Amino acid sequence: xxxxxxxxxxxxxxxxxxxxxxxxxxxxxxxxxxxxxxxxxxxxxxxxxxxxxxxxxxxxxxxxxxxxxxxxxxxxxxxxxxxxxxxxxxxxxxxxxxxxxxxxxxxxxxxxxxxxxxxxxx
Numbered sequence: 001x002x003x004x005x006x007x008x009x010x011x012x013x014x015x016x017x018x019x020x021x022x023x024x025x026x027x028x029x030x031x032x033x034x035x036x037x038x039x040x041x042x043x044x045x046x047x048x049x050x051x052x053x054x055x056x057x058x059x060x061x062x063x064x065x066x067x068x069x070x071x072x073x074x075x076x077x078x079x080x081x082x083x084x085x086x087x088x089x090x091x092x093x094x095x096x097x098x099x100x101x102x103x104x105x106x107x108x109x110x111x112x113x114x115x116x117x118x119x120x121x122x
Contacts (some may be wrong), residue, residue, distance in 0.1 A: 007044035008064040010036050015071040022078040034075075039066070 014037040021030040050061075 004044045004050055007040050011040040011065055019075050
């Protein structure tokens, strides 16, 4: 059980780092930490790590898992905020492109009407 506690503590620390990177907008580093955290959690919750349960150990394990659950909720909230911000930024960019295209069309001179029915000599 001692190995499971060490692995869970490492996973909690990686989760905190992941949250910090998400808050800073560094999604690539946060993704790498998320995969590392997943690996640690799988190792910590494997049968080898949880072989000898004791009542006190189960309470400590529950405390760490609850902390991880709360940390995961914070990470999900931060990722949702980043997703919303990215969508808003994409909409603003699209509106700016449309506005610039409108300015471009308005600033070009219009072509003269070329008609075969209008005499050029009169």
